[in-house]
Amino acid sequence: MAARNLKNATIALLVPLPSIAFFLFFIRAHSDAAGGNAVFSWCYNHPFLLANVLFFFNVNILFWIIGLIQSNNWMIDLYWTVIPVMLVHYYASHPMTVKDGLRSAVVIVLTWVWSVRLTHNYFRREKWQWGQREDWRFNEMRRQYGKQWWWVSFFAVYFSQQIFLIGICLPMYAIHMSDKPWDRWDFLATVACIIGDSYSLLCRHTTP
Structure with missing residues (x-):
């Protein structure tokens, strides 16, 4: 059990590195006036599409392959709490960003608060284990689709x-x-976020 927990923790910490490494390389190349490169030019001009491309290859394909190897799709649940944090920092640091400092700072802080709360809930539910189980809906679909589940x-x-x-x-x-x-x-949006997060936290601590 301890060995599996350590293995899953290592996998979870390593899987986002391809996207992080590519983005940092892109940022450095762009700052070094390498904008003439067609790939980097596209990355610069299409921040939203680039986010989708990175998600497709790093999450959809890589997570899917790991899920097939482990016969367990646990990692997507954990990364529901992490990907929004990665996205908010990605948008904030993209070279094409045009932002108001206060609005950016507030949304970053609110995203981190939300993520910390949800991550705590996730690990408490999983008894502080990495990859203890996958979402029950995936188990139901696994039984429903049988041999077709690998591609479904x-x-x-x-x-x-x-x-x-x-x-x-x-x-x-x-x-x-x-x-x-x-x-x-x-x-008003900030107040709504704070109230929603506070209510979720209160319900979590008062539910028997």
Whole structure:
């Protein structure tokens, strides 16, 4: 059990490195005036599409392959709490970003608070183990699709998550592609986020 926990922890910590390494290399190359490169030029001009490409290869394909090897799709649940944090920093640091500093700082802090709370809930549910189990819905679908599950899982578990996660993180993209200053709507949205997170935390601690 301890060996499996250590192995899964190592996998979970290593899997985002391809996307991180590529993005850092792109940032450095761009700052070194390598914008003439067609690939880097595309990466610069299409931050939203680049996020989707990185997600497709690093999450959809890599996570799917690991899930097939382990016969367990546990990792996508854990990364639901991590990918929004990665996306908000990606949008904030992309060379094409045009942002208001206050709006950017607030959304980064709120995303981290949300992620820490949800990550704590995840590990508490899993008895502080990495990859203890996969979502019960995936188990149901595994039984339902039988021998076809190996390819169905790519779409049901991973590709669908790209649509959900990239979709719910669209406000992060909008905030970092506009220099619109902080206004009352930002204040109301911030208050709503804080209330929602506080309510979730309160329910977690009061539920028997």
